Amino acid sequence: MGLLKWCALLPATAAASLSVFGHKVPDTDTVTAAIVYAWELNARNISAQAYRLGELNPETEFVLKALEVPVPPLLPELSKEVAVVDTNNPEELPEGIQKTRIHSIVDHHKLSGLANAEPLEVDMRPLCSATSILYSRSKLYGLTPTKQMAGLMLSGILSDSLEFRSPTTTELDKVHAAELGKLAGLDVHEFAEGMLDAKAKVDHLSCSELIMMDTKIFNIGGKKLRVSVLETTKAAGPLAKKAELVTAMKELKEKEKIDDVLFFVVDILKESATFISSSSTATTLVEKAWKVKVDDQGLVVLPKVLSRKKQIIPKLEAAAKEEL
Ligand SMILES: [Mn+2]
Numbered sequence: 001m002g003l004l005k006w007c008a009l010l011p012a013t014a015a016a017s018l019s020v021f022g023h024k025v026p027d028t029d030t031v032t033a034a035i036v037y038a039w040e041l042n043a044r045n046i047s048a049q050a051y052r053l054g055e056l057n058p059e060t061e062f063v064l065k066a067l068e069v070p071v072p073p074l075l076p077e078l079s080k081e082v083a084v085v086d087t088n089n090p091e092e093l094p095e096g097i098q099k100t101r102i103h104s105i106v107d108h109h110k111l112s113g114l115a116n117a118e119p120l121e122v123d124m125r126p127l128c129s130a131t132s133i134l135y136s137r138s139k140l141y142g143l144t145p146t147k148q149m150a151g152l153m154l155s156g157i158l159s160d161s162l163e164f165r166s167p168t169t170t171e172l173d174k175v176h177a178a179e180l181g182k183l184a185g186l187d188v189h190e191f192a193e194g195m196l197d198a199k200a201k202v203d204h205l206s207c208s209e210l211i212m213m214d215t216k217i218f219n220i221g222g223k224k225l226r227v228s229v230l231e232t233t234k235a236a237g238p239l240a241k242k243a244e245l246v247t248a249m250k251e252l253k254e255k256e257k258i259d260d261v262l263f264f265v266v267d268i269l270k271e272s273a274t275f276i277s278s279s280s281t282a283t284t285l286v287e288k289a290w291k292v293k294v295d296d297q298g299l300v301v302l303p304k305v306l307s308r309k310k311q312i313i314p315k316l317e318a319a320a321k322e323e324l
Pocket residue numbers: 029030086108128129130160
């Protein structure tokens with residue numbers, strides 16, 4: 001048998017196209033990482049297309065507009081093969097993900113129980129953003145990011161690290177940001193200011209939209225908790241709507257049949273988080289977690305708390321364990 005004929009018997013894989021996406025309720029890192037990872041895969045001759053799983057937040061809208069990058073389409077349905085960025089939590093991915101062929105995962109979160117059928121490539125590193133990992137990868141593959149790709153990677157770093165304020169920030173992330181700023185032709189601090197301003201513009205959003213803007217579901221101490229954060233340079237606005245926020249949280253808890261909704265307003269400039277309680281169980285958990293007293297308004301300020309991933313969730317998990 002000639003070589004050509006033998007080749008023709010091999011299964012055809014060239015037409016396979018990967019859908020690349022991040023988590024539900026997309027943030028800037030998830031959207032930019034999906035676009036950049038699709039760029040990397042295509043550059044490696046793996047056909048890929050970036051998608052998003054929900055509406056863009058005001059900060060991500062600002063970023064894509066400023067960099068003149070088209071908004072990725074909503075994922076219509078799960079394709080045969082997918083690549084995942086910025087999460088490995090099945091709660092944050094489309095239903096049926098565990099039955100889909102997962103080509104690869106690029107993420108910077110802790111392992112969260114995703115199971116699948118076949119071996120896959122996983123690239124997880126404790127860097128501040130998924131795009132920071134993708135920048136390391138671009139170097140590994142000898143790919144020079146275009147201005148747009150560099151701008152997207154910089155945006156993911158600045159967003160997730162709150163311009164290097166978050167304790168998730170590493171020295172490597174800062175080096176990456178400086179290099180990416182040069183590649184993108186952007187002043188890093190100026191661009192970060194634009195992002196923070198866009199992020200603070202939330203007056204037009206309803207209380208339930210504020211709670212759902214940056215939110216994730218976690219299984220903590222055998223309970224299903226939705227932990228929402230609102231990162232802002234103007235915390236007074238949302239805090240003034242406390243009563244309405246509590247009502248919206250209670251409604252959401254009923255609607256989703258979950259155990260609690262926890263809401264933290266993160267003041268980026270003061271570097272503190274204000275917890276707004278909507279239930280006695282949430283109050284107890286937070287009081288135990290930070291050894292504080294929630295006041296009679298249902299509020300408590302937690303100094304130096306900026307990161308859900310590195311500060312809020314580990315504390316809640318430790319407190320829930322104590323309870324058991
Ligand atoms: Mn991220």
